[in-house]
Amino acid sequence: MNPLDQVSVGMTAEKLVTVTAEMTVGHVVPRMPEVYGTPMMILHMEMAAGSAIQPSLPAGYVSVGMMVDVRHLAATPVGRTVRAVARVVAVEARSVLFEVEAWDGGRKIGDGTHRRGVVEVAEFERRFGVTRPTVALA
Numbered sequence: 001m002n003p004l005d006q007v008s009v010g011m012t013a014e015k016l017v018t019v020t021a022e023m024t025v026g027h028v029v030p031r032m033p034e035v036y037g038t039p040m041m042i043l044h045m046e047m048a049a050g051s052a053i054q055p056s057l058p059a060g061y062v063s064v065g066m067m068v069d070v071r072h073l074a075a076t077p078v079g080r081t082v083r084a085v086a087r088v089v090a091v092e093a094r095s096v097l098f099e100v101e102a103w104d105g106g107r108k109i110g111d112g113t114h115r116r117g118v119v120e121v122a123e124f125e126r127r128f129g130v131t132r133p134t135v136a137l138a
Contacts, residue, residue, distance in 0.1 A: 003118050006056040007091050013052035015044045015084040019076055036076035041084070041110050042068055045100040049086035049114050053096055063116035064124075066095060070112030076104045086114065094118065 021027055025037040046065050053063055076082060083103045090097040095117045102110035124130070 001058070002093075003058050003061045003120070004091055004094075004096065007053050007088065007096055007118075009088050009091060011052045011056070011088040013048045013086055015048040015051065017044055017082050017084070019078050019080050019082060021078055024078060033075065034078055036080075036082060036104075036109070038070075038072040038110075041072055041082070041102050042070055044082065044084035045070065045086060045102060045110070045112075045114055046116075048084045049096075049098045049100060049116055052086050052088060052098070053116070053118075057118060060122060061118055061120050063096065063118050065114065066117045067115040068112070070100065070110055070114070072110050074104065074107060074109040076109055080104050082109070089113075 017023070019036045021034060023036055023040040024034045025032045026034040028037065046068070050063050057063065081104070085101045085103070086098045088096055089099050095115050098114045098116070100112055100114045101108060
């Protein structure tokens with residue numbers, strides 16, 4: 001069984017966020033403007049993309065980011081609501097390609113493409129030596 005058997009072109013999801021001071025470039029880089037940072041926009045686009053396909057993946061599988069090609073078109077101040085949108089445009093053997101956009105109200109503030117690979121969590125963690133912290137029982 002291919003874990004992408006239930007994923008299809010046209011699947012979509014959105015991520016809504018209210019821009020906080022911690023999401024601004026000025027929060028990370030001194031003397032920069034207090035506007036929505038490009039890395040945060042990309043994160044929210046990736047989260048929307050993951051949400052679009054996660055319900056269709058088999059148990060034990062997740063999608064991970066592989067590629068981002070995004071333009072940040074306009075600044076967004078703290079307090080505004082951003083809507084990141086992702087739509088599946090291609091399903092390939094081991095990955096999914098999305099068109100992504102970000103909107104501040106009716107104004108597009110970002111667009112581009114994003115590719116996610118689909119992995120089995122246990123195998124992925126074993127392959128890369130990922131360990132989880134042990135939880136002490138009280």
